[in-house]
Structure formats: C-alpha cells, structure tokens
Amino acid sequence: ESERVYGGYLISMQHDTRKFVLFDAMGVIYPFPEGDDVKYGLWPFLESKGHTFTQQQRYDYEMGPYRAATRGNIRSLDFFRAILPAGSDVEMLEQEYLHHGQFPFAEDFIQTVEVLREKNILIGMISNDITLWSETLRRRFDIEHFFDVAVISDAAKARKPDKKIYDYFIGRLKAMGLQSVQIYYIDDNMKNLEAARDFGMQTIYRVLKTSDASNFEPDYRIMHLEEILSIVIR
Numbered sequence: 001e002s003e004r005v006y007g008g009y010l011i012s013m014q015h016d017t018r019k020f021v022l023f024d025a026m027g028v029i030y031p032f033p034e035g036d037d038v039k040y041g042l043w044p045f046l047e048s049k050g051h052t053f054t055q056q057q058r059y060d061y062e063m064g065p066y067r068a069a070t071r072g073n074i075r076s077l078d079f080f081r082a083i084l085p086a087g088s089d090v091e092m093l094e095q096e097y098l099h100h101g102q103f104p105f106a107e108d109f110i111q112t113v114e115v116l117r118e119k120n121i122l123i124g125m126i127s128n129d130i131t132l133w134s135e136t137l138r139r140r141f142d143i144e145h146f147f148d149v150a151v152i153s154d155a156a157k158a159r160k161p162d163k164k165i166y167d168y169f170i171g172r173l174k175a176m177g178l179q180s181v182q183i184y185y186i187d188d189n190m191k192n193l194e195a196a197r198d199f200g201m202q203t204i205y206r207v208l209k210t211s212d213a214s215n216f217e218p219d220y221r222i223m224h225l226e227e228i229l230s231i232v233i234r
Contacts, residue, residue, distance in 0.1 A: 027188035
C-alpha cells in the first residue's frame with residue numbers, strides 16, 4: 001500500500017510526495033558509544049566534578065529522576081537536585097555539562113543536511129531528552145536553523161518507543177499544514193524504529209551498538225549519515 005492515514009494525517013510512500021528526514025539525536029547526531037549519552041556523557045562529567053555513584057545508584061537515578069525529567073514530570077534542575085548533595089550549584093553544573101567538550105558530533109551531519117535542504121527536503125528531530133538541553137546543544141553546534149520540527153520527549157510527555165511521542169510528532173506535521181509527507185526516520189535503536197514503522201515511516205538503522213538484539217529488520221542500514229542521501233534522493 002502506498003498511503004495510510006494516522007490520526008487524520010496522510011503518510012505516503014509515493015515518490016512525488018514531499019519528503020521528510022527525521023533524525024534521532026543521541027546516537028545519530030551526537031554519536032555516543034552505544035548511543036548512551038547518560039552512561040558515556042552525563043555520569044563521566046559528574047564524576048569529573050568529584051561526584052561518585054555506585055552502579056545501583058546510576059540505575060536508580062536514571063530510571064527515576066532522569067526519566068521523570070525527560071518525560072516532563074520534573075525540571076532538569078530538580079533532576080540534579082535529586083542526585084547531588086544539598087547545596088550543589090546545579091545551575092552552574094547544568095550549563096557546564098551542556099557546554100563541556102565531551103559531547104561527540106557527527107562530522108558528516110552538516111554536509112548531509114545541507115544537501116537535503118538543497119533538495120527541498122524537510123528535516124526534523126525526535127529525541128528522548130530535555131528541551132532546554134536539546135536547544136542548548138543545537139545552538140552550541142550551530143544546527144538549530146536546519147530543523148523544521150524538533151520533538152523532545154519532555155514536551156511530548158512520552159519517551160520513544162512510546163507511540164505517544166510519534167503521535168505528538170504527527171500532530172506537529174498537521175499543524176504545519178502539510179497535506180502528506182514521506183518520512184525517513186534514522187535511529188540507532190531498533191525498538192524506536194519498529195515503533196516508527198507502525199506510523200508508516202521508512203526506517204534507517206544507524207549501526208552503532210555492538211549488539212542490538214531484535215527480530216525487527218529495518219528498511220535500510222547505514223554506517224555514516226551521508227549514506228542517507230542515496231536512499232532519500234532518487
């Protein structure tokens with residue numbers, strides 16, 4: 001089938017339909033090892049500031065206050081207050097975390113999206129993150145101007161692969177006045193891609209993890225972002 005309707009919105013597979021490339025952030029735009037910005041970014045940063053955590057504490061904090069913040073249930077500063085000693089300068093720590101040098105950046109992202117822009121292809125982001133953090137990083141790497149839509153989990157009140165965040169994204173497309181669109185979604189997590197396919201999206205797996213046990217087979221696999229150009233531009 002070439003067309004399906006999701007929440008009143010038309011997702012099309014027809015070649016003459018407006019195209020939309022949707023990026024995951026952590027693991028794709030910011031390629032942390034295993035796609036895990038908490039394990040390889042947040043915890044090492046806090047430990048470099050003298051804060052130590054046991055493995056159990058890391059797990060409990062990530063499953064508790066961190067996920068609460070990324071679902072929009074608490075503020076990001078409240079997350080830091082929940083895991084750090086009383087009296088910690090959480091505002092300074094948050095800003096230093098977002099501006100310190102440990103965030104990786106996909107070297108071919110900018111050149112790839114510049115070509116997509118030249119071809120009049122829409123560009124978006126869907127990320128399990130905190131809006132303030134996401135916006136700060138987009139400004140830091142000077143990529144904010146590339147995005148037509150940025151859906152962050154705290155605003156959607158849901159994290160991938162929860163279908164609510166994809167519904168939220170479709171709502172944003174409808175609000176833009178687009179009649180139909182052909183979506184290519186890039187993620188390094190198979191579960192997120194499997195959920196996206198249920199919404200009629202073409203799925204592109206960014207190979208990053210040493211293992212991602214899943215029976216799901218994406219439409220495409222890539223090692224570098226520039227490879228999407230031969231998939232999307234035909």
